[in-house]
Amino acid sequence: MLKPLVEDFIQLFYPLICPVCGTQLVHGEKFLCTGCLLHMPLSNYHEYEDNPVAKAFWGRVKVENATAYYLFEKGSKYQKLIHQLKYKGRKNIGLELGKMFGDNLQETVFQQVDLIIPVPLHYKKLKKRGFNQSELISHGMSEAMKKEVDTKTLVRKVANPTQTRKTRVERWENVEGIFELKDPDRFKGRHILLVDDVLTTGATLEACTDAVLEAPGTKVSIAVLAYVL
Numbered sequence: 001m002l003k004p005l006v007e008d009f010i011q012l013f014y015p016l017i018c019p020v021c022g023t024q025l026v027h028g029e030k031f032l033c034t035g036c037l038l039h040m041p042l043s044n045y046h047e048y049e050d051n052p053v054a055k056a057f058w059g060r061v062k063v064e065n066a067t068a069y070y071l072f073e074k075g076s077k078y079q080k081l082i083h084q085l086k087y088k089g090r091k092n093i094g095l096e097l098g099k100m101f102g103d104n105l106q107e108t109v110f111q112q113v114d115l116i117i118p119v120p121l122h123y124k125k126l127k128k129r130g131f132n133q134s135e136l137i138s139h140g141m142s143e144a145m146k147k148e149v150d151t152k153t154l155v156r157k158v159a160n161p162t163q164t165r166k167t168r169v170e171r172w173e174n175v176e177g178i179f180e181l182k183d184p185d186r187f188k189g190r191h192i193l194l195v196d197d198v199l200t201t202g203a204t205l206e207a208c209t210d211a212v213l214e215a216p217g218t219k220v221s222i223a224v225l226a227y228v229l
């Protein structure tokens with residue numbers, strides 16, 4: 001019974017607030033308040049194959065199944081979850097949402113994957129940020145889905161150029177060929193689940209998929225935490 005007491009004690013000095021609505025969390029609430037958790041705008045895209053995430057890759061690259069955990073509109077309060085995770089270093093958001101996402105995908109086609117692979121950051125960016133948000137989401141998903149996470153095989157050779165003020169076409173060209181497999185045999189004949197935080201143009205995930213499919217007999221499915229409506 002000591003742990004909850006310690007947590008309450010710490011919260012006296014460092015009150016945790018819900019990243020969505022800003023209210024102070026109470027005992028038993030992990031990272032979201034009960035109301036925001038209850039109203040999480042889930043996509044349930046895993047229930048149909050022709051969902052918007054899957055469609056984003058049609059005619060571009062072969063993807064078995066694709067889904068997103070939740071949806072948000074630009075500027076909506078649920079967008080703050082991603083912001084708090086990526087730029088404020090609230091790593092537990094990635095882990096907890098990853099677990100919820102993994103739970104959500106149990107008993108679906110996504111359970112057929114062999115390995116979970118987060119979209120890698122360039123090592124310089126990883127050093128600067130200190131963590132890879134997609135990796136945190138992957139570890140949460142791994143816990144729920146009982147699938148291994150691999151962060152060593154797929155690597156980013158080139159740092160992502162700054163993407164603001166570029167057109168969609170330029171962005172797409174920018175990331176082409178920036179990922180590679182260190183050890184293609186590791187992925188041979190396996191079904192890979194690529195994980196990212198947000199789907200915007202899909203260019204990064206497309207480039208990752210291209211790299212993974214270089215390994216013989218590989219299949220790729222895609223899971224993004226959030227899809228921007």
Ligand SMILES: [Zn+2]
Pocket residue numbers: 018019020021022023032033034035036037
């Ligand atoms: Zn809230």
